[in-house]
Amino acid sequence: MPSYHGINLCCGDPQETFACLEMLGRGADGAIWKAQDKRSGEVVAFKVICGKRVDEAIDAVQKEIDIWQGCQHANIVKYHGTYLSDPELWISMEFCRGRSVADVLADLAQPLAEPQIAVISLGILQALSYLHASMTIHRDVKCSNILLTDKGQVKLADFGVAVQLPNAHSLQTSFVGTGCWMAPEVVLEKPYDMSVDIWSLGISCIEMAEVDPPVITQSPHQMVYSIPENGPPGLADPRQWSHRFQQFVKACLAADPDHRAAAGTLLKTAFIEKAGDWTTLIPLVQQCMEKRRQDAHKQKVIRKNSPQRSPRGSRSGAIPGRSAGSNTGTCTESTDRGRWCGLPVFFDACGSGCDSPRFC
Incomplete structure (x- = not known):
């Protein structure tokens, strides 16, 4: 080979x-x-x-x-x-036909229902439990890296900033991740372990419940320094959600990583144990796929009737909806969401100018 x-x-x-x-x-x-x-x-x-x-x-x-x-x-x-x-x-x-949860949120322009959030959280916790057992930290858990298949299966994607620790006592200090989803200890460049993924899952749950992560108007440092006075981020209106979900988010977003629940512990919480199976997500995926078909048809009609058509190979190949959504990998989000909200700090955006493979 x-x-x-x-x-x-x-x-x-x-x-x-x-x-x-x-x-x-x-x-x-x-x-x-x-x-x-x-x-x-x-x-x-x-x-x-x-x-x-x-x-x-x-x-x-x-x-x-x-x-x-x-x-x-x-x-x-x-x-x-x-x-x-x-x-x-x-x-x-x-390839996951349902694309990312970020795409779903953009397609629907509304939050997910609690049963849907529970099933997605269950799938990601199972993935994290598997990764953490091998001392692997994903370091970029967020809705644009959570993919759905047409059968409603939940998949964690993009290992571009993942790291595998040599042993159970090893810690990381690298400033790696995506701003709004980064745990306080990462932002402060303190030693950290697998629990940073749990924090990111908690932020992702709020993202699913409210369409946006809770701190998109703040830099990571502003968020961290506000915790002593305001507490960790949380659901904007807890009354809309069950006590089970509120407690789950709270367990994920403990400011002290030593008090943050592990993936295995969260799998045993009432919120997760009462989650349905993958089929719960099939209607959601089908709804989004149909909307994408309709949007694609509308765009086709617009292009057909437009007197000025974009030249083949132009750099306007983004999917309809917010630019953050992607089937795989981490994509740059629209700038109006704040400079910390889309792009992993570890990388610069691709500047090669090569959007299209030559075979297209």
Whole structure:
């Protein structure tokens, strides 16, 4: 098997094997594409890292793949393999037709119902319990990295900033993650462990309940320094939600990581134990898929009737809805949500200018 900088490569040219279907979004280090295997008809997702970004990001990509390919769990997006199509690196993964929970929130422009939040939280907790058992910290849990299949399955995606600790006593200090979802100890660059993922899940629960994370108008430091006076972030109107959900969010958002519940403990809470199964999410996914079809049809009509059509290969390939939503990977959110709310601090946005694989 050929390799590139220690990454095992799949044989063949992906441009000959796969047909591009649509661009799903732009990640921190490349564009995300939906593609179809010409031989089998299987639909997959690709993260395409272009040109100079390959050399710049290769160490981070190697670490991401090393962790990701070792993850075999129903609630984690499957890694298929990596191709080299000089000068691009193509990372193939499972495609989730329901796209991300961030996309769902943007499509519906309204919060999720509590039973839906419970099922999604259950799936992510199962993924985190699996990761934490192997001393792996995801470090970027948020709704744009929580994907849904057309069967209602919940999948955790994007291991671009994940890290595996050497042992149970090891801690991290890197300032890594996405602003609004970062735990206080990460923001303050104090030593931290797997519990930072639990904080991010708590913020994601509020995001699902209120469409936006609770501190989008603040920088991470402003949020942290307000905790002694105002307490940790919480639901804006707790009366709208069950006591079970309120207690679950509170357990996730304990300011002191030593008092923050572990994934295994949260799986035993009343909120999670009473959660339904994946089928609870099927109507939600179907509703969003239908809305996307309608939106796509409207856009097609508009383009057809427009006297000025965008040239092929223009850089306007974003999905309808907020730019944060992506099928895989972490995508830059619209600037009006605040500079801390979309892009992982660890990376700069891809500046290669290469949105479209050459095979399109």
